[in-house]
Amino acid sequence: MTYPFLGGLRVIESSAFVAAPLAGLxxxxxxxxxxxxxxxxxxxxxxxxxxxxxxxxxxxxxLNKGKRSVAVDLRKPEGRELVQALATAxxxxxGVLLTNIGTPWLAHGVLAAKRPDVITCTIEGNGDGxxxxxxxxxxxxxxxxxxxxxxxxxxxxxxxxxWDMACAYQAAFAIVAAAQQRQRTGAGAELRLALSDxxxxxxxxxxxxxxxxxxxxxxxxxxNDLYGAFGRDFGTADGxxxxxxxxxxxxxxxxxxxxxxxxxxxxxxxxLGLDFGDEAQRYEARDEIAAxxxxxxxxxxxxxxxxxxxxxxxCWGRYNTVTELVAADARVSQANPVFERIxxxxxxxHLAAGATVRAANLPRQPxxxxxxxxxxxxxxxxxxxxxxxxxxxxxxxxxVVAGPERDPSVRG
Amino acid sequence: MTYPFLGGLRVIESSAFVAAPLAGLxxxxxxxxxxxxxxxxxxxxxxxxxxxxxxxxxxxxxLNKGKRSVAVDLRKPEGRELVQALATAxxxxxGVLLTNIGTPWLAHGVLAAKRPDVITCTIEGNGDGxxxxxxxxxxxxxxxxxxxxxxxxxxxxxxxxxWDMACAYQAAFAIVAAAQQRQRTGAGAELRLALSDxxxxxxxxxxxxxxxxxxxxxxxxxxNDLYGAFGRDFGTADGxxxxxxxxxxxxxxxxxxxxxxxxxxxxxxxxLGLDFGDEAQRYEARDEIAAxxxxxxxxxxxxxxxxxxxxxxxCWGRYNTVTELVAADARVSQANPVFERIxxxxxxxHLAAGATVRAANLPRQPxxxxxxxxxxxxxxxxxxxxxxxxxxxxxxxxxVVAGPERDPSVRG
Numbered sequence: 001m002t003y004p005f006l007g008g009l010r011v012i013e014s015s016a017f018v019a020a021p022l023a024g025l026x027x028x029x030x031x032x033x034x035x036x037x038x039x040x041x042x043x044x045x046x047x048x049x050x051x052x053x054x055x056x057x058x059x060x061x062x063l064n065k066g067k068r069s070v071a072v073d074l075r076k077p078e079g080r081e082l083v084q085a086l087a088t089a090x091x092x093x094x095g096v097l098l099t100n101i102g103t104p105w106l107a108h109g110v111l112a113a114k115r116p117d118v119i120t121c122t123i124e125g126n127g128d129g130x131x132x133x134x135x136x137x138x139x140x141x142x143x144x145x146x147x148x149x150x151x152x153x154x155x156x157x158x159x160x161x162x163w164d165m166a167c168a169y170q171a172a173f174a175i176v177a178a179a180q181q182r183q184r185t186g187a188g189a190e191l192r193l194a195l196s197d198x199x200x201x202x203x204x205x206x207x208x209x210x211x212x213x214x215x216x217x218x219x220x221x222x223x224n225d226l227y228g229a230f231g232r233d234f235g236t237a238d239g240x241x242x243x244x245x246x247x248x249x250x251x252x253x254x255x256x257x258x259x260x261x262x263x264x265x266x267x268x269x270x271x272l273g274l275d276f277g278d279e280a281q282r283y284e285a286r287d288e289i290a291a292x293x294x295x296x297x298x299x300x301x302x303x304x305x306x307x308x309x310x311x312x313x314x315c316w317g318r319y320n321t322v323t324e325l326v327a328a329d330a331r332v333s334q335a336n337p338v339f340e341r342i343x344x345x346x347x348x349x350h351l352a353a354g355a356t357v358r359a360a361n362l363p364r365q366p367x368x369x370x371x372x373x374x375x376x377x378x379x380x381x382x383x384x385x386x387x388x389x390x391x392x393x394x395x396x397x398x399x400v401v402a403g404p405e406r407d408p409s410v411r412g
Numbered sequence: 413m414t415y416p417f418l419g420g421l422r423v424i425e426s427s428a429f430v431a432a433p434l435a436g437l438x439x440x441x442x443x444x445x446x447x448x449x450x451x452x453x454x455x456x457x458x459x460x461x462x463x464x465x466x467x468x469x470x471x472x473x474x475l476n477k478g479k480r481s482v483a484v485d486l487r488k489p490e491g492r493e494l495v496q497a498l499a500t501a502x503x504x505x506x507g508v509l510l511t512n513i514g515t516p517w518l519a520h521g522v523l524a525a526k527r528p529d530v531i532t533c534t535i536e537g538n539g540d541g542x543x544x545x546x547x548x549x550x551x552x553x554x555x556x557x558x559x560x561x562x563x564x565x566x567x568x569x570x571x572x573x574x575w576d577m578a579c580a581y582q583a584a585f586a587i588v589a590a591a592q593q594r595q596r597t598g599a600g601a602e603l604r605l606a607l608s609d610x611x612x613x614x615x616x617x618x619x620x621x622x623x624x625x626x627x628x629x630x631x632x633x634x635x636n637d638l639y640g641a642f643g644r645d646f647g648t649a650d651g652x653x654x655x656x657x658x659x660x661x662x663x664x665x666x667x668x669x670x671x672x673x674x675x676x677x678x679x680x681x682x683x684l685g686l687d688f689g690d691e692a693q694r695y696e697a698r699d700e701i702a703a704x705x706x707x708x709x710x711x712x713x714x715x716x717x718x719x720x721x722x723x724x725x726x727c728w729g730r731y732n733t734v735t736e737l738v739a740a741d742a743r744v745s746q747a748n749p750v751f752e753r754i755x756x757x758x759x760x761x762h763l764a765a766g767a768t769v770r771a772a773n774l775p776r777q778p779x780x781x782x783x784x785x786x787x788x789x790x791x792x793x794x795x796x797x798x799x800x801x802x803x804x805x806x807x808x809x810x811x812v813v814a815g816p817e818r819d820p821s822v823r824g
Contacts, residue, residue: 003589004593005586005589005590005592005593005601006589006592006593007592007593007596017659018618022617025617026582026585030585030586030589031589044660044661047692048640048691049639049640049691049692049695050619050620050623050627050629050631050640052626052627057619058619058620058622058623058626059618059619059640060619061619061622062616062617062618062619062620062621062622063617063618063619065617108772121769125727126743127743127748127749127750127770131663131725131727132727132729133643133657133659133727135638135643135655135657135729136655136656136657136727136728136729137729138655138729139645139653139654139655139729139730139731139732140729140730140731140732140737140741141572141732141734141737142732142733142734142736142737143570143571143572144636144731145731145732145733146571147559147560147568147569147570147571148559148560148568154653155636155645155653155731156559156560156568156635156636157559157635157636157645157655158555158559158570158572158574159555159558159559159631159634159639160553160555160570160574160614161618162570162572162574162577162578165574165577165578165614166574166577166578166581169578169581169582169585170438170581170768170769172585173438173442173581173584173585173588174417174442174769176585176588176589176592177415177417177418177442177443177588178417178771179592180417180418180419180588180591180592180595181416181417181418181419183592183595184419189417189771189772189774190771190772190773191769191770191771192769192770192771192772193768193769193770194768194770196743197743197748197750197765197768198768200737200741200743200744200748200750200751200765201750201751201765201766201768202572202577202765203734203737203744203765204474204751204763204764204765205434205437205474205475205477205765206430206471206474206475206573207462207469207470207471207472207473207474207475208462208470208474208734209474209734209738209744209762209763209764209765210470210473210474210756210759210762210763210764211462211470211734212733212734212735212737212738213738213762213763214464214470214759214760214762215462215464216735217462217735218733218734218735219462219571219734222571223568223569224556224567224568224569226547227461227571228460228461228462228471231545231547233551233567233569241551241566241567242551243547243548243550243551243569244548245545245547245548247429247545248456249456251543279460279461280459280461283461313543315537315543315544315545315548316548317544317547317548317549317550317551317552318551318552319551319552319556319557319567320551320552320553320554320557321554321557321624321630322553322554322615322620322621322623322624322630322631323624323628323629323630324554325552325553325554325612325615325624326621326624326625329552329612331538331539331608331609331612332612332615332621336539336609336612337539338539338606338609338612338613339612339613339616344622347622347626348626350621350622350625350626351616351621351622351625352616352621352622353609353612353613353614353615353616353617353621354613356582356605356606356609356610356613357533357582357586357603357604357605358539358603358604358605358606359590359601359602359603359604360520360601360602360604361602362601
């Protein structure tokens with residue numbers, strides 16, 4: 001479901017893959033009118049896995065919920081002019097371009113010549129314009145080198161496209177901040193955001209960079225252990241796995257109580273000369289503490305352990321696969337207001353997320369599913385550019401634009 | 413360095429750990445006046461690891477760059493009233509609270525009674541208000557189950573606090589979107605954002621949730637292999653490791669050319685009856701393709717391989733530790749405009765990141781380092797609440813507020 005925060009701010013999105021589409025999705029969920037412009041037949045990401053066998057991409061349809069779709073032949077000069085016109089159409093709500101494609105004919109200068117207060121946000125791989133992906137940035141951050149913690153020292157990649165995700169939200173934020181400034185001062189903005197900068201600046205924000213520079217020190221590879229306090233995963237008698245975390249004093253007390261290990265912990269503190277009221281000292285003795293916690297989990301089924309952990313308000317979580325999560329966790333269901341069921345053409349009816357934020361007392365609108373490619377071509381050309389049906393028809397005849405593609409799930 | 417986009421929007425931050433402090437940092441870097449209010453002596457995260465031996469926390473000082481610090485005794489009614497007054501002080505730029513602590517005396521209703529158009533953004537663990545941390549949410553997402561790809565099926569946690577990071581940027585975005593709406597309509601907003609919702613909604617946005625629900629299918633555990641196209645890490649003759657990715661057609665062609673394996677690839681396509689022009693078919697044959705690529709890396713030093721990959725414009729990245737990154741990657745240096753050197757009291761002079769976005773033709777201001785706790789107590793009480801020095805002095809005498817703590821690096 002979406003919120004009307006952004007009051008119809010119109011954003012033209014020319015994009016592929018994760019970062020820019022997710023930024024556009026975020027803007028759409030807060031009430032922006034996001035118009036994704038694609039090559040007729042679909043861009044480079046249109047069929048990306050995972051997809052329905054013989055059908056549409058789960059990936060593309062997930063990232064393009066709540067947007068309007070315009071299909072244009074981007075190789076034709078007339079097609080390019082149309083996209084430029086959409087991005088620079090007059091009115092206080094228009095004049096915003098979001099892209100991670102970076103074609104020269106959508107460069108800021110080109111658009112600013114048509115609309116001086118245009119806001120463009122260009123997502124790049126590296127700041128010098130060279131290519132980088134989440135995978136080729138992540139390896140450089142040092143995180144794979146300390147993930148997994150196995151005895152064989154091979155780096156382990158994350159699977160979540162974490163940097164794309166962060167880049168997307170920063171891009172959405174930057175666009176809204178620039179729109180706010182334009183409202184106040186009338187000035188447009190040329191924004192550039194590099195995926196590698198998103199990652200490397202995060203190293204600074206988490207203190208990892210200063211630690212490395214000033215102490216010549218890298219964080220050790222800890223497996224599933226938490227850094228700087230106590231936390232780890234434990235196996236239950238029936239093969240379940242549960243993560244527990246004790247960062248705050250209350251979380252620590254709750255864990256000790258739930259596991260009934262107060263005496264053992266006190267003896268351990270005395271033996272080691274440590275005070276586990278201090279999180280750093282819990283971290284120091286993490287292996288010894290874990291040895292006291294382990295038997296408690298090993299003696300219980302997952303369900304038993306979870307019930308007792310919940311009763312004592314321990315901070316814990318269950319390891320799931322996604323199918324297990326969807327089947328059993330109420331947080332991923334319509335019982336949670338951030339989820340709803342939507343019917344995506346060519347995909348079917350499924351659970352989908354709207355805006356993550358919950359805003360009290362504000363109307364929450366259903367999230368429209370991702371459209372079939374070109375669904376809104378005519379409507380957008382008419383509404384935004386004021387083209388009459390004759391003119392739109394001529395563009396169709398010349399192959400410059402295309403209307404909605406066929407729904408692959410409809411036989412006929 | 414910071415940008416003036418938000419024109420002095422004043423945000424009162426009552427926070428700990430990553431999500432809310434990083435949201436505040438993001439707002440500060442775009443020109444908000446972020447005032448972090450802490451318990452005298454520091455909150456629960458004030459000494460968090462990593463830290464300088466005998467000195468300040470790299471973690472806390474990294475996350476609180478560019479903010480002002482006010483130290484208040486939050487247990488005293490007068491202290492709480494001061495924080496409420498700061499969060500509801502009049503003026504169009506004020507009236508924003510960011511918190512992940514969720515104390516009842518900072519609840520939206522309490523503040524809205526003093527200032528009806530107040531915007532509050534409360535970050536929670538779960539949507540029902542119960543506790544969750546990045547660790548206890550991440551285990552539920554299914555990602556640890558498919559990370560690492562080893563033969564032993566044990567889940568592998570990520571090390572990057574990815575969900576905290578995403579939550580932070582969403583919170584910053586939501587606050588600016590709500591501020592934009594308030595400017596337009598005069599209405600405040602009560603925003604709640606749950607860490608677990610950030611994670612689970614992302615599963616929807618990446619298509620993983622619909623795939624699991626409709627196909628009862630989980631992504632396989634692929635180790636460092638890329639899903640849906642071709643990409644993997646390779647070892648060089650001198651023990652280096654390099655990640656390569658070939659998602660787009662151009663990236664694929666570049667890799668084949670750089671490695672000089674066009675003939676082998678053509679023969680493989682024929683043998684398997686596949687077309688590697690299609691990314692999904694490259695994914696299908698990833699092991700066979702990797703077997704052709706592997707000898708090329710094994711025959712070269714890392715430096716040789718990197719030079720040839722760069723020459724052919726392959727999409728690649730080097731695996732680093734953070735110390736290696738800081739020592740050798742120009743993207744993490746003052747040559748990159750998103751980085752600067754700052755002098756943090758109690759820490760020293762070090763490389764630090766400003767706003768990640770680069771905005772052409774906009775003044776970029778140096779990022780002030782994280783302050784010593786309480787550095788801005790008097791200044792803020794005077795500026796925002798209009799308290800005269802006598803009144804401020806009485807608050808000090810009564811132990812309700814405190815001024816700047818001693819810089820631990822200064823001997824005296």
